[in-house]
Amino acid sequence: MHGWNSDVERLADDVLAYTKMRLQLDPLPLDNTRSLAELQREAGETITAGGLGGAEALRIFTEVLAPACITASHPRFLAFIPCAPTEASMLFDLVVGASSMSGSNWLEAAGAVYAENQALRWIADLAGFPPGAGGTFVQGGTNANLSALVTARHAVRERLGEAPGGSRRWAIAVSPDVHSSLGEAAEVMDIDLVVVEVGDDRRLRGDALARRLDAVDSRGEQRVFAVVASAGTTNLGVIDDLRSVGTVAAERGIWFHVDGAYGAAALAAPSVRSQFMGIELADSFIVDPHKWFFAPFDCASLVYRQPELAKATHTQHASYLEPLESAKDWNPSDYAIHLTRRARGLPFWFSLATYGTDAYSRAIERTLEVARYTAKAVHDREYLRLVREPDLTVVCFTRTGWSREHYDRWSQKLRDDGIAFVTPTTHLGEVMARVAIVNPRTSESDIDTVLDSLA
Ligand SMILES: *Cc1c(COP(=O)(O)O)cnc(C)c1O
Secondary structure, X not given: OOOOOHHHHHHHHHHHHHHHHHHHOOOOOOOOOOOHHHHHHHHOOOOOOOOOOHHHHHHHHXXXXXXXXXXOOOOOEOOOOOOOOOHHHHHHHHHHHXXXXXXXXXXXXXXXXXXXXXXXXXXXXXOOOOOOOEEEEEOOHHHHHHHHHHHHHHHHHHHHOOOOOOOOEEEEEEOOOOOHHHHHHHHHHOOEEEEOOOOOOOOOOHHHHHHHHHXXXXXXXXXXXXXXXXXXXXXXXXXOOHHHXXXXXXXXXXXXXXXXXXXXXXXXXXXXXXXXXXXHXXXXXXXXXXHHOOOOOOOEEEEEOOHHHHHHHHOOOOHXXXXXXXXXXXXXXXXXXXXXXXXXXHHHHHHHHHHOHHHHHHHHHHHHHHHHHHHHHHHOOOOEEEOOOOOOOEEEEEEOOOOHHHHHHHHHHHXXXXXXXXXXXXEOOEEEEEEEOOOOOOOHHHHHHHHHOOO
16 A cells, blocks of 8 residues: 555645645635434445545545534634635645655754754744743643643752652642643642632732732642643633733742733734733743634744753653654644644644744734724624723623523534534633634624624
């Protein structure tokens, strides 16, 4: 099954023809989820001793499996955080797949790492990080947050000269609205979450953090080694007060991590850049190019102020890896929890290199414009109430008189009718509709379609 022949030639034509067709579809199909029974009936058993042949496997994918996957780049995919890759980034994903490169280290993939690092440098510059900053691309924000916190604990432990264990529990300080991945990180690391109170605006602030740290210290049961601020919470899109949080973190000698998985892409948007003041104080931050930087799944970036601290934490040591360690080159595997890795920053790099950073700023500004329109359009409809003015492009609102069941039925009907993918959420016990706009193709009329459907 290895080797190029006329069958493969035909398959290549078919795969590339499908790819081109798919990229050009306009309008894009929203598609919908299917039940296991339906897929079993229509796709059947696909793994056989003799193989189906490429043509048949591709037919099953294009006719049965692909339509059972919701299109995240559909302009009315507004649930969770969508994905809106550029044409160049999706095409280059094919090239990465065809190139058989392990993006783990400089020795094996110098060219790929060079390009990825230029893309990372652009991100670091957006945040005002120093020339020595650096990091890597990982699979998602979940892994990026976890990798950063493992580095943070290692660095603080080294500085304090404290052995692992001890009588106090290690802990991180977070706001109540922090992303669920921090709960998972705490579970994996066996550490505690210390939740800091926020006010009605839901922003984590330095004074509240300081008070909470004092209270924790006086009880003497936990050691808070890091604080995580959100640069755009997932549920409401709130940007914490990064400057005051960073200042308190520096005073207390704790690590300052900024989770910008969704929102920090807006560092490239002049109209909202000032809301991120203080991000330059961070020890580490993350932003997911597969969210608002128009790269395909899956791609998260992780940047450290002092990458040598991450290297001291994450470098794997083994006799068979010694050829890598002795060279003083940049090995992406040294900066997060991974070893073998797809050079998953390359589709993002190719797109940035192709279109230029100004195009990124314009595309992000366009989504902010549509989010501002959404807030106004909610105001203008007497049956809707805006939950809060959006900081970025997450807009939440309630429909008067609706219960959870109404929202669920509405959401399912929009999906089943192929109109939109919008899911409800809750905030402080209240059920509400939520849209997240990261797709420059999402227009004011798409928003009107969704808002009118709640009438
Ligand atoms: C999406 C998100 C994450 C998790 O990122 P994944 O890529 O889904 O793992 C973490 N934090 C925030 C704020 C997010 O929006």
